[in-house]
Amino acid sequence: MKFDVLTLFPEMFESLNESVLGRAIEKDLIDINLINIRDFSKDKHKKVDDTPYGGGAGMVMRPDVVYDAYKSVYKPNARVIYMTPQGKKLDQQKVESLSKEQHLIILCGHYEGIDQRVIDEINPEEISIGDYVLTGGELPAMVLIDSVSRYVEGVLNEESTSEESFSTGLLEYPQYTRPEVFENREVPEVLKSGHHENIRKWRRAESLKNTYNKRPELLKDVELSDEDKKLLNDMN
C-alpha cells in the first residue's frame, strides 16, 4: 500500500518509522512517501501561503502551490483524501475500506486552511478524526495511516484484528499476562484452565459486559446470539 502525503511539515511523520509501522516499511508492506508542498513554491522565498481575501486572521495556503504538489503524485487509481475537521468522522468501517486500496494520497492543511478553489478542483474525500480542531492535518494523517496500515496483509497477524475492539462490533475483552498475582489481584482462573471453549465463552461475556458498561450505544449494531442475549439480560 502506498501513501503519498502532501504536507508542509514532513519531519512530523518520522515517528511512523517506529514499532509495527517501522517494520512494515522495512518489509515493503507499506510505503510512506512524503511530499513537501514548499518544494512547489513559485517564489524565491519559498512562500506557500498568503493573507485571506476578505480579511481575517491567519494565512491561507495558495491553490497553485498545493495543486502542483498534488499533480506530482496524482495517478488515476489513487483515492484522494483531505484531512479536515469538516470531513466525515473516521471509524473502523472507513479504516477497513481504505485498507483495500493500493494508493492513498493524503492532503494535510495547515494555518487557516487551503484556498477553496484547489479543494473544488481536486474534489477529495474529506475525513476528520474527531470534533475538535488541531493545528494541521499532519497528526490526523498519521492517525489514518496507522489505523489503515494495521489492516494491510502481513502487518499484523490475522487474529490481532479479528478479535479487537470494534471489529466484532464490541469492545475487546480484558487481557492478562505474568505475574499470576499482582498487588493481590489474580489472573482469572478460567484463562489458566487451558479449556478453549470456556475461555472463548468467558471472553465473549467480558466483551459484552465491557460494551454494555462503557459504550452501550454500540450494542444496537451487533449480531447477538441467544447466549449473548441471555448474558445481557442477566446484567440488567
Ligand code: ADE
Ligand atoms: N485538521 C485540523 N483538525 C482536524 C481534525 N479534527 N481532523 C482532521 N483534520 C484536521
